Amino acid sequence: MAPDLRTEGLHFAGARLWITDGKPVADLLYTRASGLPVALLPRAHRRRGPTEAASKSPSRGDLRVAYWQDQGYTFAVVGDLIETEVRGIAQRARRLSES
Secondary structure, three states: OOOHHHHOOOOEEEEEEEEOOOOOEEEEEEEEOOOEEEEEEEEHHHHOOOOOOEEEEOOEEEEEEEEEEOEEEEEEEEEEOHHHHHHHHHHHHHHHOOO
């Protein structure tokens, strides 16, 4: 089930499943009242280790990315957002995934 991110102004619009490097990657797409859509991307990886905080938010051109790792998965939030927005969305999605 997709995380409910309405408190962050995002509305779930659909999902796609991709294969990257032989691993499945889900692409959960969220729309918002104004601006481009935002994606939440969970991806399985080999390393299973402790949770890493959602404190990384590099930029890729106009896009911001915030990501964290938890129990064999990397989660990323990607969108045309400012740093505080992308971090807030990532923190909310992380809290929801832990509950």
